[in-house]
Amino acid sequence: MSNISELIERFIIGTMGDAESVEISRNSLAEHFSCAPSQINYVLDTRFTVDKGFIKESRRGGSGYIKISRVKNNDKNAYLSSLVCESVGDELTYKRLTQILDKLVSDEIVLPNEKLLIETALSDDSLEMPFTIKDKVRAKSFKNILLKLMIKN
Amino acid sequence: MSNISELIERFIIGTMGDAESVEISRNSLAEHFSCAPSQINYVLDTRFTVDKGFIKESRRGGSGYIKISRVKNNDKNAYLSSLVCESVGDELTYKRLTQILDKLVSDEIVLPNEKLLIETALSDDSLEMPFTIKDKVRAKSFKNILLKLMIKN
DNA sequence: GTATGGTTTGACCATCTCTGACTATACATA
DNA sequence: TATGTATAGTCAGAGATGGTCAAACCATAC
Numbered sequence: 001m002s003n004i005s006e007l008i009e010r011f012i013i014g015t016m017g018d019a020e021s022v023e024i025s026r027n028s029l030a031e032h033f034s035c036a037p038s039q040i041n042y043v044l045d046t047r048f049t050v051d052k053g054f055i056k057e058s059r060r061g062g063s064g065y066i067k068i069s070r071v072k073n074n075d076k077n078a079y080l081s082s083l084v085c086e087s088v089g090d091e092l093t094y095k096r097l098t099q100i101l102d103k104l105v106s107d108e109i110v111l112p113n114e115k116l117l118i119e120t121a122l123s124d125d126s127l128e129m130p131f132t133i134k135d136k137v138r139a140k141s142f143k144n145i146l147l148k149l150m151i152k153n
Numbered sequence: 154m155s156n157i158s159e160l161i162e163r164f165i166i167g168t169m170g171d172a173e174s175v176e177i178s179r180n181s182l183a184e185h186f187s188c189a190p191s192q193i194n195y196v197l198d199t200r201f202t203v204d205k206g207f208i209k210e211s212r213r214g215g216s217g218y219i220k221i222s223r224v225k226n227n228d229k230n231a232y233l234s235s236l237v238c239e240s241v242g243d244e245l246t247y248k249r250l251t252q253i254l255d256k257l258v259s260d261e262i263v264l265p266n267e268k269l270l271i272e273t274a275l276s277d278d279s280l281e282m283p284f285t286i287k288d289k290v291r292a293k294s295f296k297n298i299l300l301k302l303m304i305k306n
Numbered sequence: 307g308t309a310t311g312g313t314t315t316g317a318c319c320a321t322c323t324c325t326g327a328c329t330a331t332a333c334a335t336a
Numbered sequence: 337t338a339t340g341t342a343t344a345g346t347c348a349g350a351g352a353t354g355g356t357c358a359a360a361c362c363a364t365a366c
Contacts, residue, residue: 003313003362026354036315041355046312056278061322063156064353117267120301121274126294137290141279148273158323179344189325194345199322214332217343248321 004035008043021069050143071150080146088143091135094124157188161196174222204252230303237296244288247277
């Protein structure tokens with residue numbers, strides 16, 4: 001099977017090589033593969049996800065770009081990675097969040113101050129919305145934070 | 154990534170160095186970068202904002218000028234308080250959030266790592282919901298964070 | 307051959323940059 | 337004081353990106 005999406009995926013990974021990040025131009029890539037620009041978004045959304053260890057940033061307008069970063073492979077990241085997949089999942093209650101953060105602080109991966117700020121940002125009070133959505137948003141957000149912690153080293 | 158606006162921004166910051174203020178001539182700068190004079194205004198409006206800690210003064214006519222100064226804040230809590238009321242308000246875009254955080258970092262109220270985490274927690278990607286709600290949630294959450302920062306001392 | 311789910315596309319949206327026409331103000335000088 | 341010159345300011349619009357979403361398309365399992 002070699003649909004365009006896989007080709008684009010391989011191309012991006014190839015371009016990335018051993019680097020930690022790569023910058024692409026959505027339109028150029030689309031032109032290179034003779035596909036709709038939104039196809040690039042599809043590939044990014046389905047293959048370069050947080051769960052797979054990727055973080056994306058982008059900017060529109062003149063000289064806009066899409067930057068894709070990934071995490072390195074080391075023990076600490078493997079640990080954080082397992083948290084992303086197993087402990088956090090698709091929903092995360094506030095209580096569970098604080099438990100995980102306590103562990104991260106005692107492991108000296110997160111500073112007490114940072115823990116405070118994360119807890120505040122993702123508290124029930126901060127996330128003003130229905131309960132189920134809250135847990136989903138908290139999960140997504142916290143997974144992004146864990147990813148960021150992985151990239152930081 | 155090297156549009157004129159960024160070059161001009163860097164040029165001004167470079168010219169400023171460690172000084173508290175710098176004076177430029179709109180027309181000369183425009184000529185130096187071979188762009189429309191109004192481009193200078195665009196750069197000033199988008200990059201040298203109050204949220205980023207800059208204040209501008211200017212004068213038209215013969216030997217006119219534009220003076221750009223950095224603001225210093227002495228009373229930390231008063232400053233944070235004004236942020237809560239004036240800069241954040243009921244809705245907060247991601248871009249505005251990063252601008253405020255940049256200022257807080259340069260004022261050494263927030264550490265670079267903390268900025269990263271807050272940005273990540275409150276990114277559009279983390280907050281998976283319709284746009285207007287996003288900005289509302291981000292505002293509420295960030296105001297909570299600012300309050301926490303006030304209490305911390 | 308039908309159902310299911312991943313893939314692809316296109317129409318429309320959001321955002322950032324850049325320009326030019328027009329406006330406002332300060333100064334110099336007649 | 338009146339007028340011309342030298343500035344800077346404003347704003348609408350064009351151009352250049354990337355984002356979203358729903359519908360069409362297609363491959364596979366049953």
